[in-house]
Structure formats: C-alpha cells, structure tokens
Amino acid sequence: MSKITRRDFLKRSAASGLAAGVILSGLEKPARAYSGTVQxxxxxxxxxxxxxxxxxxxxxxxxxxxxxxxxxxxxxxxxxxxxxxxxxxxxxxxxxxxxxxxxxxxxxxxxxxxxxxxxxxxxxxxxxxxxxxxxxxxxxxxxxxxxxxxxxxxxxxxxxxxxxxxxxxxxxxxxxxxxxxxxxxxxxxxxxxxxxxxxxxxxxxxxxxxxxxxxxxxxxxxxxxxxxxxxxxxxxxxxxxxxxxxxxxxxxxxxxxxxxxxxxxxxxxxxxxxxxxxxxxxxxxxxxxxxxxxxxxxxxxLDTVNGLIAGMLAAPLAGAAVAGYTAYKKMKDGE
Amino acid sequence: MGKIKRHGLSVRFVHWAVAISTIALIFSGFGQMPVYKRYMIDQLPGLAWTSDFSINLLIHYTAAGVLIFAVAYHIVYHIIRKEFDIWPRKGDFKESYLIIKAMLTKGEEPESDKYLAEQRLAYAYIGVMLIVIIISGIIKVLKNLPSISLEMDTLIWVSTVHNAATILLILGIVGHLAAFVFKANRPLLPGMFTGWVDEDYARRRHGVWYRKIQEDKKTNLQHK
The missing domain is CATH 3.30.70.20 (Alpha-Beta Plaits)
Structure with a gap:
C-alpha cells in the first residue's frame, strides 16, 4: 500500500470515526426519560x-x-x-x-x-x-x-x-x-x-x-x-x-x-x-x-453494572483511536 | 513449501477478540434467561456460578465492551487503509453456489480473490447481526440507568430484536464453522492463527489475490 499523508490520514480518520460513531454511539434518541406525565x-x-x-x-x-x-x-x-x-x-x-x-x-x-x-x-x-x-x-x-x-x-x-x-x-x-x-x-x-x-x-x-x-x-x-x-x-x-x-x-x-x-x-x-x-x-x-x-x-x-457504563461507552472511542494510531503507523512505514 | 502472508496482527486480533467475546456474550446471554438453574447446569462441577445473574451480567457487560472495541477498531482500521477485500460484491451468491457445487462434486471452481464469495457473504451476514445486536444491546444497557426508562412496546421490540439476531448469529457461527467440514477450506485455518497460508494453496484457489500480491511485490522492487 502506498504511503499516506497526514492530511489524508486525518480525512480518513474523521470519516471512519464518524461512521463508527453513528453506528455505535448515536443511539440515545430512542431511550428517553418520561416527561409531562404526573408520577x-x-x-x-x-x-x-x-x-x-x-x-x-x-x-x-x-x-x-x-x-x-x-x-x-x-x-x-x-x-x-x-x-x-x-x-x-x-x-x-x-x-x-x-x-x-x-x-x-x-x-x-x-x-x-x-x-x-x-x-x-x-x-x-x-x-x-x-x-x-x-x-x-x-x-x-x-x-x-x-x-x-x-x-x-x-x-x-x-x-x-x-x-x-x-x-x-x-x-x-x-x-x-x-x-x-x-x-x-x-x-x-x-x-x-x-x-x-x-x-x-x-x-x-x-x-x-x-x-x-x-x-x-x-x-x-x-x-x-x-x-x-x-x-x-x-x-x-x-x-x-x-x-x-x-x-x-x-x-x-x-x-x-x-x-x-x-x-x-x-x-x-x-x-x-x-x-x-x-x-x-x-x-x-x-x-x-x-x-x-x-x-x-x-x-x-443494577448498581454494579451501571458503574461499568462509562467504560462500555468509551469502548468504541478507544477502539477507533487505537485503530487510527495503528493504521497511521503502518501506512507511514509503507505497509 | 512456500508460505504467503494472509492476515496481519490487526485482523487476527479482531477475529479472535470478536470470537471470544461473542462466545462469552452468548453464554452469559443465555444466563440472563434463567436456564442454568432450571436445567441444573449449575450443579455440574465448577459451574455453580452460572445461575448467578449478577455474575452473568458482569460477564455480559465486560464482553460487550471487548466486542464493541474490536468492532470499532475493525471499521476504523480498514476504512483508513481502504481495505475492502471482504466487502460483498455483485454476483457473490452465484459464485458461492458455484464454489460449493465444485467442492461437493470435486469439479473446478471459479478463481477467487483474497476471500471466497461465501466468505464475503458470511462476513456481511455475521457483521449485520453483530451490529444489530450491539445497537439493541446498547439501548438495553442505557435503559438500565436510573435516568432512562423505555415504554413497554419499545422494550419488547428491542428485546425481541436482540434475541432474534442472537439466534440468527448463532446459526451464522455454526455455518462459519461448518465450512471447515470441507477439506478444500482447511488450508485457510492456519491463516487465522499464524497469519500465513500455503503459497501453493493461494496460487491454486485464490489466483486473483495471488497475482495482485506478485504485482505488488514487483512494483515495490521497482521502487526500491
């Protein structure tokens, strides 16, 4: 694979990060707290x-x-x-x-x-x-x-x-x-x-x-x-x-x-x-x-598992970041 | 016999991280239905913990974190590197039919690229199921928070989609493993463990891929 420029890398990272983000994180909409009804x-x-x-x-x-x-x-x-x-x-x-x-x-x-x-x-x-x-x-x-x-x-x-x-x-x-x-x-x-x-x-x-x-x-x-x-x-x-x-x-x-x-x-x-x-x-x-x-x-x-939620929601971001770093390093090395 | 590099560390990491976390998710997911106590699995030696819902839930959340990490890594890594060899192509259904027919009848099969047509289809099938399971799973995780409540109909939908996609995923995994019943596919196995496959196998079966590698080698030599 050809070498990659920093600009190219950033462009592709942003695009893939966005794709992963949309797929994995933008899901809070269907989950909503009730409002407007008397409890x-x-x-x-x-x-x-x-x-x-x-x-x-x-x-x-x-x-x-x-x-x-x-x-x-x-x-x-x-x-x-x-x-x-x-x-x-x-x-x-x-x-x-x-x-x-x-x-x-x-x-x-x-x-x-x-x-x-x-x-x-x-x-x-x-x-x-x-x-x-x-x-x-x-x-x-x-x-x-x-x-x-x-x-x-x-x-x-x-x-x-x-x-x-x-x-x-x-x-x-x-x-x-x-x-x-x-x-x-x-x-x-x-x-x-x-x-x-x-x-x-x-x-x-x-x-x-x-x-x-x-x-x-x-x-x-x-x-x-x-x-x-x-x-x-x-x-x-x-x-x-x-x-x-x-x-x-x-x-x-x-x-x-x-x-x-x-x-x-x-x-x-x-x-x-x-x-x-x-x-x-x-x-x-x-x-x-x-x-x-x-x-x-x-x-x-649910107290214990709810305490894990930050780690879980960080998983896609961490995965994307590590992937970005690895891909950039490999492509810089001309692999 | 010569060897040829098929999978780098990234691909093998993703494959095994997904495989192991998925197995843990399926096992602990079944543990969310009270089956291990009912069917007395928890009375087998070493399996007393299986009927403890909190242990199963902890395993489920942890394995889900690993799965989501690996899936995000996979998507971002290959988009950046513009590697789409495993993405399904037009004509894959017909081609995989021809390959399977050739394996059964010992006839000649069409020449393949890096992946066989049925591997591309299996990837898409398992990939879609995993994405559906992850999305519905994240919704299920969010609704466990004190601040988020779902209406009953939404809850039923999300749970049913999560459960049905899991059953379809299990069928997909069975299909994936069943591929190795065919001797013709077995030379692919070392690729996912060591990263290397026999060069002879690659030349014979994955001619399109093999030629690309040879051309890349030539180009690289010319540049040096």
Missing part, C-alpha cells in the same frame, strides 16, 4: 394501620382481590400442569387461592404483623406489603423478553401475554415480590413440558383505575386513611413531614435506588426487618418467597 406515589402510614383488627380479612386485601380478580391467572387444571423439568416441582397456587397471609398470584397485597420493642415498650406494627413500584426497577429492566415495564405514571406492569415465567424478576427484586403461577401463559403454547414456568403476577397499583383518575383499590378501601395516594413529590413530602411529626422513620425513599412507596413508622425499620427475618426463619420453608422483608438501604441489583 404517582403512595404513603403507607404504619402508625395508622391496625391490620383491620375488626375484620377477618384486612380491607385493603379484600378490595385488591375483588378489584383485580379479572387479572388473576386462569391456568389449566392442576393435574395437567407439568413439573419444571428436569426438576420435580412446580409453582401452582390455583388450589390455594384463599391464602392471604403472603403474596401469591391470587393475592397481591398482604398485611404482615410484628411486635417490636422500642423505647422500652412493645409496639404492634401492621405492614401492608405489595410491589414498591421502584424508580429504576431491576425486575422490568432485566426481563429478557421485555415483558415488564415502568409506566410514566409510576406503576410497574407485567405483560401477562408475554411473560414466560422464568421468575428472574423475583430473584432480582430486593423483596421477592412477583409470584409465579404455572400452567398459564405463552409457554403453554410452545413446549410446556420443557420450557418456561408460567406467568408472574404482582400488584399493578390498579393501573386501570389510576389512568382513569381514580385511586388504587387498597387506598380507597382503607378505613383509617393509612394508605394515601397522590403525586409522588407531594407524597414524599407528606412522608417526611409525618415522620418528623412522630419522630419516626421513612422506608422506600432510598431503598433499591428509590421507590414510589413510602412507609412511615415510629419504630426503626431495622427492628421491623429483624422481626420479619425471625418470623420467616420459623416458616416451614424459610426460603419461600412471598414473605417480603424490609432491608434498610438495600441497593439496586
């Missing part, structure tokens, strides 16, 4: 929730089950549901629909009860638990099929038509919220003996109501106003004010990189978490999901 949040005031002591089933739980029953799974009969080959198990809740003391595909909110010792007295705490609707939800981000997404209004939704039931979303959720039902969904149409596990279900914050300007069923049904719903900014402010008023604590603001659910309690969440851990370890299967804990300041599953 909602909920405040769960644990000083007000009494778990509906006067009722068999807490009002938020029964309202949620009634409101969302049309979205609950309709699997094939239990005896026709295959195990997750080659394993000898399956997650089938279709004959345990009545369970309310944990999260299941048929129970998207549950009220946990713990006794916590604080400031020399024992406080009974009732904690309504459901999806926190995180700001940067790992569950939806890591779904390999894009079957989950955060809506502009805040709720994180699962696409029941597309979900394959791999349950990865549950593994990366700090609270293990999504629950799996086998024998239903897309995988049943492909090779249910060997592939897929069902469909994941969880609270969608009554998205069908939110988009109509209504409140989620759990909020509306709470007889003590313990669950409040409003624009997220306002809710956050209310949570902080309430915590200040009772000399208490907020949970959900920082956890998992931020969520749109703010718990306020007069006892520290570390103590609540300890009690929940203790309760869970006493379960017949302490590993079972559906009994969310309350780890304080729990990190986001």
């Amino acid at each position: 909602y949040g909920t405040l769960i005031d644990l000083t007000r929730c009494d778990g509906c002591a006067h009722l068999d089933v807490p009002a938020c739980v029964s309202a949620c089950r009634e409101e969302n029953k049309s979205k609950f799974p309709h699997p094939v009969p239990s005896e026709q549901i295959n195990n997750y080959w080659p394993q000898k198990k399956k997650e089938d809740w279709s004959d345990k629909k009545e369970i309310i003391n944990r999260l299941t595909p048929y129970n998207w909110i549950t009220v946990q009860k713990v006794s916590v010792e604080h400031d020399g007295r024992v406080v009974e705490v009732n904690i309504p638990r459901r999806c926190m609707h995180c700001d940067n939800p790992p569950c939806s981000n890591i779904c390999p099929f894009g079957a989950q997404a955060k809506t502009p209004e805040g709720p994180v939704l699962i696409n029941h038509e597309l979900c394959f039931g791999g349950a990865k979303c549950r593994s990366v959720c700090p609270w293990g919220i999504p629950a799996r039902q086998a024998g239903v969904g897309l995988y049943m149409k492909i090779a249910p003996q060997y592939l897929g596990g069902g469909v994941m279900y969880k609270c969608d914050l009554c998205y069908h109501r939110v988009t109509k300007g209504q409140q989620p069923a759990c909020v509306e049904s709470c007889p003590r106003g313990a669950i409040q719903f409003a624009a997220k900014d306002e809710i956050k402010q209310r949570a902080e004010e309430r915590a200040k008023e009772i000399n208490g604590f907020v949970y959900g603001d920082k956890e998992n990189g931020g969520t749109s659910t703010f718990y306020v309690s007069q006892v520290p969440f570390e103590k609540i978490h300890q009690q929940l851990v203790r309760q869970k370890s006493n379960q017949p299967n302490p590993e079972a999901p559906g009994y969310p804990l309350m780890p304080v300041n729990v990190g986001n599953y």
Whole structure:
C-alpha cells in the first residue's frame, strides 16, 4: 500500500470515526426519560394501620382481590400442569387461592404483623406489603423478553401475554415480590413440558383505575386513611413531614435506588426487618418467597453494572483511536 | 513449501477478540434467561456460578465492551487503509453456489480473490447481526440507568430484536464453522492463527489475490 499523508490520514480518520460513531454511539434518541406525565406515589402510614383488627380479612386485601380478580391467572387444571423439568416441582397456587397471609398470584397485597420493642415498650406494627413500584426497577429492566415495564405514571406492569415465567424478576427484586403461577401463559403454547414456568403476577397499583383518575383499590378501601395516594413529590413530602411529626422513620425513599412507596413508622425499620427475618426463619420453608422483608438501604441489583457504563461507552472511542494510531503507523512505514 | 502472508496482527486480533467475546456474550446471554438453574447446569462441577445473574451480567457487560472495541477498531482500521477485500460484491451468491457445487462434486471452481464469495457473504451476514445486536444491546444497557426508562412496546421490540439476531448469529457461527467440514477450506485455518497460508494453496484457489500480491511485490522492487 502506498504511503499516506497526514492530511489524508486525518480525512480518513474523521470519516471512519464518524461512521463508527453513528453506528455505535448515536443511539440515545430512542431511550428517553418520561416527561409531562404526573408520577404517582403512595404513603403507607404504619402508625395508622391496625391490620383491620375488626375484620377477618384486612380491607385493603379484600378490595385488591375483588378489584383485580379479572387479572388473576386462569391456568389449566392442576393435574395437567407439568413439573419444571428436569426438576420435580412446580409453582401452582390455583388450589390455594384463599391464602392471604403472603403474596401469591391470587393475592397481591398482604398485611404482615410484628411486635417490636422500642423505647422500652412493645409496639404492634401492621405492614401492608405489595410491589414498591421502584424508580429504576431491576425486575422490568432485566426481563429478557421485555415483558415488564415502568409506566410514566409510576406503576410497574407485567405483560401477562408475554411473560414466560422464568421468575428472574423475583430473584432480582430486593423483596421477592412477583409470584409465579404455572400452567398459564405463552409457554403453554410452545413446549410446556420443557420450557418456561408460567406467568408472574404482582400488584399493578390498579393501573386501570389510576389512568382513569381514580385511586388504587387498597387506598380507597382503607378505613383509617393509612394508605394515601397522590403525586409522588407531594407524597414524599407528606412522608417526611409525618415522620418528623412522630419522630419516626421513612422506608422506600432510598431503598433499591428509590421507590414510589413510602412507609412511615415510629419504630426503626431495622427492628421491623429483624422481626420479619425471625418470623420467616420459623416458616416451614424459610426460603419461600412471598414473605417480603424490609432491608434498610438495600441497593439496586443494577448498581454494579451501571458503574461499568462509562467504560462500555468509551469502548468504541478507544477502539477507533487505537485503530487510527495503528493504521497511521503502518501506512507511514509503507505497509 | 512456500508460505504467503494472509492476515496481519490487526485482523487476527479482531477475529479472535470478536470470537471470544461473542462466545462469552452468548453464554452469559443465555444466563440472563434463567436456564442454568432450571436445567441444573449449575450443579455440574465448577459451574455453580452460572445461575448467578449478577455474575452473568458482569460477564455480559465486560464482553460487550471487548466486542464493541474490536468492532470499532475493525471499521476504523480498514476504512483508513481502504481495505475492502471482504466487502460483498455483485454476483457473490452465484459464485458461492458455484464454489460449493465444485467442492461437493470435486469439479473446478471459479478463481477467487483474497476471500471466497461465501466468505464475503458470511462476513456481511455475521457483521449485520453483530451490529444489530450491539445497537439493541446498547439501548438495553442505557435503559438500565436510573435516568432512562423505555415504554413497554419499545422494550419488547428491542428485546425481541436482540434475541432474534442472537439466534440468527448463532446459526451464522455454526455455518462459519461448518465450512471447515470441507477439506478444500482447511488450508485457510492456519491463516487465522499464524497469519500465513500455503503459497501453493493461494496460487491454486485464490489466483486473483495471488497475482495482485506478485504485482505488488514487483512494483515495490521497482521502487526500491
């Protein structure tokens, strides 16, 4: 190859750099942050929730089950549901629909009860638990099929038509919220003996109501106003004010990189978490999901890899620079 | 037997960087679907880590960085040097049909340039798949950032394109490796390891390329 002049080299470098740049880097346009839509949040005031002591089933739980029953799974009969080959198990809740003391595909909110010792007295705490609707939800981000997404209004939704039931979303959720039902969904149409596990279900914050300007069923049904719903900014402010008023604590603001659910309690969440851990370890299967804990300041599953992004986006530039240098050197040497 | 230089260090670096990072990406990509736990691969000796999503994701990001580096290097390096020998040409489909027919029937095949027509086509196919995978992959990486959120429909599209192009890429890789089932193609193998191939092979099969090299040699001698 003939020798190259410096001018030629710069011209060609610019052209190829531009080509590589367009191909590899100019891709941020389709990825955009939502703007212009009100993002909602909920405040769960644990000083007000009494778990509906006067009722068999807490009002938020029964309202949620009634409101969302049309979205609950309709699997094939239990005896026709295959195990997750080659394993000898399956997650089938279709004959345990009545369970309310944990999260299941048929129970998207549950009220946990713990006794916590604080400031020399024992406080009974009732904690309504459901999806926190995180700001940067790992569950939806890591779904390999894009079957989950955060809506502009805040709720994180699962696409029941597309979900394959791999349950990865549950593994990366700090609270293990999504629950799996086998024998239903897309995988049943492909090779249910060997592939897929069902469909994941969880609270969608009554998205069908939110988009109509209504409140989620759990909020509306709470007889003590313990669950409040409003624009997220306002809710956050209310949570902080309430915590200040009772000399208490907020949970959900920082956890998992931020969520749109703010718990306020007069006892520290570390103590609540300890009690929940203790309760869970006493379960017949302490590993079972559906009994969310309350780890304080729990990190986001994506924190580590998001820290690598600068290196990744620099890779094309570095590749182009090294190529330019190598090509120039070789051509100068007459190769 | 004489040897002839076929690939410089840059080409071999790009080929192996792409090959190794792609294998790591495919393995860790399958690990993003919870298959290693489900099918108990993680219970095989030394493979317990395969069911850990965070390890797989870390491998996926790191290998993606290597792949993108190599692809950018490849594009810029060859544009600067105006080397387009592997770019597909008009008539490549017909020519590759004739070459494959000749290999199967032990007949005479058309004389080739530096690359066989099917190598140029395979390059284009694998190249397009890699670009599609890289673009959709970068979008997937960006949406993992706290500041970026995608609508559900976009997310489905991006994920489906990424997954489908991966399946097509795997088929392409299988095709690429299957080329070496034919004995006629095997003399090309040392080229990608050492950079050199047999001169006899080059003269016999890549006549157009061989003559160019001889002419370049003559021109260079005249200039000296």
